[in-house]
Amino acid sequence: MIESDQISEAPGSFRREKISVSDLAAFGGAPLFSSPLHVTRPNAGDKERFFGLVEESWERRWFTNDGVMVADLETRLADRLGVKHCITASSGTAAMELAIRALELAGSVIVPAFTFVSTAHMLHWAGIRPVFADIDPRNWALDPESCRKKIAPDVSAVIATHPFGMAADIEALQALCDKEGIPLLFDSAHAFGCTYQGKPIGGFGRAEIFSFHATKAFHTFEGGAITTNDDALAADLRSMRNFGFSGYDQVERAGTNAKMSEIHAAMGLTNLDAFDDILAASARCFQSYEQALRDIGGITMRLPNAADRSNHHYVAAETDSERLGVTRDQLLDLLGAEGVYARRYFYPGTHCSEPYRTLFPDAGAKLPVTEALLNRIIQFPAGATVDGDDVRALGNLLRFIAAHAAEIAEALAQRD
Ligand code: T4K
Numbered sequence: 121m122i123e124s125d126q127i128s129e130a131p132g133s134f135r136r137e138k139i140s141v142s143d144l145a146a147f148g149g150a151p152l153f154s155s156p157l158h159v160t161r162p163n164a165g166d167k168e169r170f171f172g173l174v175e176e177s178w179e180r181r182w183f184t185n186d187g188v189m190v191a192d193l194e195t196r197l198a199d200r201l202g203v204k205h206c207i208t209a210s211s212g213t214a215a216m217e218l219a220i221r222a223l224e225l226a227g228s229v230i231v232p233a234f235t236f237v238s239t240a241h242m243l244h245w246a247g248i249r250p251v252f253a254d255i256d257p258r259n260w261a262l263d264p265e266s267c268r269k270k271i272a273p274d275v276s277a278v279i280a281t282h283p284f285g286m287a288a289d290i291e292a293l294q295a296l297c298d299k300e301g302i303p304l305l306f307d308s309a310h311a312f313g314c315t316y317q318g319k320p321i322g323g324f325g326r327a328e329i330f331s332f333h334a335t336k337a338f339h340t341f342e343g344g345a346i347t348t349n350d351d352a353l354a355a356d357l358r359s360m361r362n363f364g365f366s367g368y369d370q371v372e373r374a375g376t377n378a379k380m381s382e383i384h385a386a387m388g389l390t391n392l393d394a395f396d397d398i399l400a401a402s403a404r405c406f407q408s409y410e411q412a413l414r415d416i417g418g419i420t421m422r423l424p425n426a427a428d429r430s431n432h433h434y435v436a437a438e439t440d441s442e443r444l445g446v447t448r449d450q451l452l453d454l455l456g457a458e459g460v461y462a463r464r465y466f467y468p469g470t471h472c473s474e475p476y477r478t479l480f481p482d483a484g485a486k487l488p489v490t491e492a493l494l495n496r497i498i499q500f501p502a503g504a505t506v507d508g509d510d511v512r513a514l515g516n517l518l519r520f521i522a523a524h525a526a527e528i529a530e531a532l533a534q535r536d
Pocket residue numbers: 158159160161162211212213214235236238239281307309310330331332333334335343344461465
């Protein structure tokens with residue numbers, strides 16, 4: 121009889137247990153997954169609901185520019201996040217640019233290097249110097265103490281990230297920014313549905329910036345938003361995302377086109393209706409990983425702070441190549457061959473990406489925690505679209521790799 125953890129069939133996927141090292145796909149064996157497992161495969165709510173909303177927009181012949189669905193989405197998002205204003209935008213990056221320009225930031229701004237490159241890019245494009253501070257090993261977010269050391273007369277703001285939904289030390293960062301009299305912003309791209317001290321991420325700092333890219337827990341295909349309790353800032357942002365218009369033919373300031381369209385809002389409304397189910401499915405997947413990775417030496421799964429609620433959209437782990445017996449990058453290659461497209465976000469770090477690598481060649485030397493993490497981190501396919509059987513099969517594969525690491529490392533050396 122065949123045990124379910126030896127061979128299992130799911131729609132489009134076929135899994136075969138590895139008996140010997142030559143069974144690994146990297147050495148010519150059949151891949152474990154015939155349909156690839158991606159990190160952050162997009163969530164999608166009810167298809168009928170989405171097409172129903174699209175049809176309504178079609179009949180209205182109103183596709184963008186303050187459409188009713190964008191307005192509805194903004195109201196519902198603000199309610200859900202417990203914040204006064206939600207201003208949607210065409211992407212998280214566009215939302216960040218709007219916030220930077222609306223607050224008239226200048227000089228330099230403190231940011232983590234352990235984040236997506238878009239924040240530094242938007243600062244650089246606005247003529248502002250990103251200053252990279254180190255992260256706290258406990259939550260991988262901006263370390264308030266490292267931040268404090270970077271304070272200088274020309275620092276006009278701090279922009280912290282909640283990486284993989286783990287809240288930054290908001291209280292300490294806010295205290296620092298209050299003392300310096302500068303705004304605190306959050307890149308909350310990963311943190312929709314997460315909380316800090318019992319309150320939803322979205323209402324902290326001067327403003328929080330979300331990405332609603334298809335790979336995020338909640339998304340609108342492409343899109344983003346700024347959430348804030350500041351009425352004047354909200355009004356500025358609304359005008360600036362629409363060329364600076366304040367009426368039909370009045371332009372009050374410089375602006376851009378960062379508007380969200382109705383079809384994007386339709387996807388947002390659809391996903392918002394399904395979001396509690398998405399959270400529950402993501403939590404189930406996360407729990408499966410906790411079981412599957414529990415006893416694998418050299419792979420330590422990052423668990424969220426028990427006091428906060430996570431959206432469980434990401435499963436990130438630290439690898440220890442000494443204990444595991446293969447390097448993180450060898451592991452990525454072995455998994456890729458099996459159809460498991462794990463990633464190493466945010467490798468190599470913003471400070472090691474252009475133009476920052478050339479502009480600030482010594483930045484890494486002052487970021488020891490960031491550098492160490494970038495060389496160890498791995499993200500596994502996770503979230504509501506990944507089922508428990510797949511996670512268990514992946515766990516068995518990782519256990520097999522760990523148990524045969526010496527032989528695998530030798531075979532890799534011979535192959536390369
Ligand atoms: N701040 C942070 C912390 C961020 O992570 C991001 C974006 C931003 C700010 C900026 O927000 P946006 O301006 O993007 O709204 C992806 C996303 O494109 C990017 O949005 C995201 N972060 C970043 C971390 O990841 P890539 O180049 O790695 O994407 P890609 O195409 O390799 O896709 C990632 C995985 O998702 C793959 O395994 C394939 C899978 N996938 C992707 C898409 C788009 C699908 O299965 N279906 C899909 O439709 O950047």
